[in-house]
Amino acid sequence: MDPKDKNLNTEPLAADLDVGTAADVEEIMKKYDKESNTRIWEGKWGLFVKVLGIAFSVYCIISTLTGKPTLTEQKLNIFIGLILIMGYLHYPIKKGVTRANYIPWYDWIIMIVGVTPFFYFAANAKSIIKLATRVTQDNKMVILAIIGVLALMELCRRSVGVPILCVLGVLLVYTFVNVRFQKVIYDLFYTTSGVMGTPVNTCQKYIVVFIIFGAFLERTGISNFFINLANCIAGSSAGGPAKVAVISSALCGMVSGSSVGNTVTTGSVTIPMMKRTGYKGEFAGAVEAAASTGGQIMPPIMGAAAFLMSEYMGIPYREVALKAILPAVLYFTGIYIAVHLEAKKLGLKGIPREELPKLSKLLPKVYLLLPLVVLVVLVSTQARTMQNSAAIAIGVTIVVGIINNVVNKAAGIDDPAEKFTVGKFFDALEGGGKSTVTVAVACAMAGLVAGCITTTGLASKLITAIVKISGGMPIIALFLTMICCIILGMGVPTTANFCIMASTCAPILMDKRIGIVPVAAYFFVFYFGIVADITPPVALAAYAGSAIAKAPPMKTAFNATRLAIAAFVVPYIFAFSPVMLFEFEQGTTMAVMIVESVLIVLTSLIGLFGIAAALNGFLYWPINPLFRILMVAGGLCMMIPDHISDVVGLVVVGGVVIFQRMGAKKNAAA
Numbered sequence: 001m002d003p004k005d006k007n008l009n010t011e012p013l014a015a016d017l018d019v020g021t022a023a024d025v026e027e028i029m030k031k032y033d034k035e036s037n038t039r040i041w042e043g044k045w046g047l048f049v050k051v052l053g054i055a056f057s058v059y060c061i062i063s064t065l066t067g068k069p070t071l072t073e074q075k076l077n078i079f080i081g082l083i084l085i086m087g088y089l090h091y092p093i094k095k096g097v098t099r100a101n102y103i104p105w106y107d108w109i110i111m112i113v114g115v116t117p118f119f120y121f122a123a124n125a126k127s128i129i130k131l132a133t134r135v136t137q138d139n140k141m142v143i144l145a146i147i148g149v150l151a152l153m154e155l156c157r158r159s160v161g162v163p164i165l166c167v168l169g170v171l172l173v174y175t176f177v178n179v180r181f182q183k184v185i186y187d188l189f190y191t192t193s194g195v196m197g198t199p200v201n202t203c204q205k206y207i208v209v210f211i212i213f214g215a216f217l218e219r220t221g222i223s224n225f226f227i228n229l230a231n232c233i234a235g236s237s238a239g240g241p242a243k244v245a246v247i248s249s250a251l252c253g254m255v256s257g258s259s260v261g262n263t264v265t266t267g268s269v270t271i272p273m274m275k276r277t278g279y280k281g282e283f284a285g286a287v288e289a290a291a292s293t294g295g296q297i298m299p300p301i302m303g304a305a306a307f308l309m310s311e312y313m314g315i316p317y318r319e320v321a322l323k324a325i326l327p328a329v330l331y332f333t334g335i336y337i338a339v340h341l342e343a344k345k346l347g348l349k350g351i352p353r354e355e356l357p358k359l360s361k362l363l364p365k366v367y368l369l370l371p372l373v374v375l376v377v378l379v380s381t382q383a384r385t386m387q388n389s390a391a392i393a394i395g396v397t398i399v400v401g402i403i404n405n406v407v408n409k410a411a412g413i414d415d416p417a418e419k420f421t422v423g424k425f426f427d428a429l430e431g432g433g434k435s436t437v438t439v440a441v442a443c444a445m446a447g448l449v450a451g452c453i454t455t456t457g458l459a460s461k462l463i464t465a466i467v468k469i470s471g472g473m474p475i476i477a478l479f480l481t482m483i484c485c486i487i488l489g490m491g492v493p494t495t496a497n498f499c500i501m502a503s504t505c506a507p508i509l510m511d512k513r514i515g516i517v518p519v520a521a522y523f524f525v526f527y528f529g530i531v532a533d534i535t536p537p538v539a540l541a542a543y544a545g546s547a548i549a550k551a552p553p554m555k556t557a558f559n560a561t562r563l564a565i566a567a568f569v570v571p572y573i574f575a576f577s578p579v580m581l582f583e584f585e586q587g588t589t590m591a592v593m594i595v596e597s598v599l600i601v602l603t604s605l606i607g608l609f610g611i612a613a614a615l616n617g618f619l620y621w622p623i624n625p626l627f628r629i630l631m632v633a634g635g636l637c638m639m640i641p642d643h644i645s646d647v648v649g650l651v652v653v654g655g656v657v658i659f660q661r662m663g664a665k666k667n668a669a670a
Contacts, residue, residue, distance in 0.1 A: 216425075
């Protein structure tokens with residue numbers, strides 16, 4: 001569902017509640033989502049830019065499927081050059097530009113001069129590669145490299161944001177101070193260790209086609225299907241709209257790469273519903289923000305980070321998606337428990353059943369899930385490469401969209417949001433290409449960050465410092481790494497987020513003196529990089545939710561952090577017990593694997609329940625401070641991978657629950 005879609009139908013609720021209308025949604029996106037701050041193109045110029053976007057997407061699909069050009073440096077430089085053209089066509093120098101069909105003269109100059117180094121490199125790739133380090137002896141080549149990097153950084157400022165540039169700026173200064181100038185230029189621009197590093201390579205090879213797939217999928221009306229399905233499942237239960245927000249955001253987040261975009265897309269529907277039910281604005285916005293941020297850790301797509309994780313960890317994509325299942329389930333279950341307890345505390349009811357969609361009418365539309373099913377089956381069975389799987393899934397999506405048109409017409413449904421037209425086909429190609437710009441630019445910046453760290457050997461210095469401060473104690477090293485991840489992840493898109501964490505923080509945990517399993521280390525830093533979107537002070541998803549709910553931003557952010565407590569706890573569980581990520585010792589039998597997996601999930605769920613209840617302060621009736629402390633302690637005990645601590649935690653949490661239950665009955669009888 002497009003966040004700017006006028007069929008979101010928030011106006012009726014907005015008339016009765018202090019919430020944002022559909023018109024406000026676009027302003028919210030522009031304020032908190034850099035990707036929405038774009039130029040206005042109309043008429044023949046609008047058609048020209050649209051055709052360029054379509055052509056760019058078609059080129060990316062053909063290039064990734066054929067592997068041509070075959071020379072990596074040539075292929076990536078063409079890709080980055082096209083990204084710069086698309087980027088400067090769409091993103092103005094500052095917010096609030098409303099003049100249609102206009103690019104100032106200086107942007108034309110920046111665009112033309114900025115793409116020149118990349119297209120020059122692509123045209124002369126073989127000779128430049130043969131020169132190796134001697135290329136930087138030519139001042140012209142040094143100037144070209146500097147211009148190329150600066151053009152990318154400026155586009156990053158416009159389309160992605162300043163936080164990632166701050167990180168990169170500090171690292172660049174450190175690198176130039178400590179390493180010879182020519183070597184830095186060579187490493188960052190003329191090798192595959194900088195701009196053309198793993199992030200951009202993965203983006204061009206895999207991520208682009210999946211972004212385009214997501215654009216097509218959105219235009220089949222699948223977001224509406226997810227929201228209606230969530231309403232059928234949980235809408236009528238206590239505090240139903242909040243539970244709908246959790247479920248729908250988890251489902252929509254599977255194919256989205258933006259926490260803010262998720263928050264605005266589903267939040268424009270669910271936040272007004274939550275406020276109408278009786279939730280406070282800051283809580284309603286927080287629920288949506290926490291759930292939408294969780295969409296970035298929800299397999300199979302995981303905000304496109306799954307493909308980068310596959311490259312960095314050296315394991316197949318299907319294994320990454322599989323390993324992400326249990327932590328994601330625990331994350332959303334934790335939020336679900338928290339909103340249920342809040343509903344009970346406030347005495348909130350659900351949505352009347354007569355106002356909810358009928359499951360009997362929704363189930364026949366289960367065919368809308370077919371593209372996702374086909375994608376997962378093809379990738380998990382390795383029947384096709386990831387690129388081919390996504391391309392086939394795009395074809396299936398188009399067929400499903402046509403089938404949906406026929407079904408809706410037969411049923412007398414005329415909903416523009418669910419009608420897949422020729423116009424939407426081209427819109428999907430254009431939208432996919434446009435969305436690629438921010439991801440590719442962020443990946444380029446992440447490549448530069450990784451290049452600075454590699455060139456300077458900074459990673460080993462960070463490892464030494466953390467190990468020294470922690471005294472070799474894993475729990476302290478994990479905590480310090482968590483703080484680093486949250487700081488570095490503030491305002492950074494999902495894909496770039498993981499690249500930065502994988503380069504700077506993951507090696508710390510994988511050091512033999514700390515001893516965290518590599519897969520667990522990568523997942524740990526990824527989780528804490530993502531929760532930066534709901535962690536004050538730079539909690540962009542929470543601020544977007546607060547804007548829709550018309551609630552205080554910081555209150556919303558702190559509520560979101562409280563609701564997403566699972567995201568702060570679960571990574572510690574799989575760091576100490578990789579069983580949660582299906583990491584077992586060699587020779588472990590299938591029966592033992594199943595038992596261990598079930599046990600880790602059950603103990604974690606009980607632990608999350610205890611912590612959520614303690615933070616909420618309500619179970620069957622208000623929990624006194626002493627019991628809240630006991631619940632937190634018991635919950636944490638359940639999460640320590642040790643049978644004795646599990647028993648202690650179960651006794652404590654179970655004891656408080658029983659005491660609460662007895663007290664509630666006695667209170668009711670009185």
